Amino acid sequence: MKPRRPVKIKTFEQAYEFVLQVKTCLIFGSKTSDLPCLWDAVDLPGRQPGQKGWGQKVEAVWAWKNELPAQFPDEIFYGKLPGGLAMLMCVDYLRRVHYPAQHRPVSTCSPLARRALELIRSEPHTTAELRKALSPSGAITKSKVDGALVELQVTLNITRSNAPKLKRDTWLPFTEQYPDIGGEA
Incomplete structure (x- = not known):
């Protein structure tokens, strides 16, 4: 062969x-x-x-x-x-x-990931907006916020928006972009 x-x-x-x-x-x-x-x-x-x-x-x-x-x-x-x-x-x-x-309920995610998803559920957020909202004083490191976003992506609770004109990663609840896949996030 x-x-x-x-x-x-x-x-x-x-x-x-x-x-x-x-x-x-x-x-x-x-x-x-x-x-x-x-x-x-x-x-x-x-x-x-x-x-x-x-x-x-x-x-x-x-x-x-x-x-x-x-x-x-x-x-x-x-x-x-x-x-x-x-x-x-x-x-x-x-x-x-x-x-x-791979999907896991958000209840199994870290507290920081759960807080990030609450913000994303209220409206789409860019990574930079989430970093600022989750740590206005800068007490939570960039890497911890980024880790929470990765956790939410891996567990299929959030996804990057597919809107073609966006220049920055903008996060949505997974079920908002893929309503026919899975259940409630």
Whole structure:
């Protein structure tokens, strides 16, 4: 049997097909996961010596992680896996396999995560807005707030808004964006 040819993604359309084919992929690689990785599959040049910016590969992967779920919200989901690994997943796989296996009631989450979800339920918030609202005096560290947001993503209680024009991560209750998947958050 011949070894599989490595995927060589150069376009947004090819990235879309890749996610649908593999069902779940990491955005960037990880030594702790055997899942396929969008970063490894993209065949675009990195930053060249003397070039400003990130280079074509980083710019493409960074944009596609947001654009794929924004343009195909009924087909592609962006979220976090246990361990906080960023991933893209087919919505059908999310519905049938991932949500039943990974969703946890918010009551099982940390107090800080529960407070964050209360704010998000009242209205969508960006990460920066949540950091400020949860710790107006700065007593709670940025990393603790970010950890609470990861916890809510991993347990499928919140998700990033797929609204195409948003420039910053804006958080919604999972069931608001995916009302046909799961129950009450």
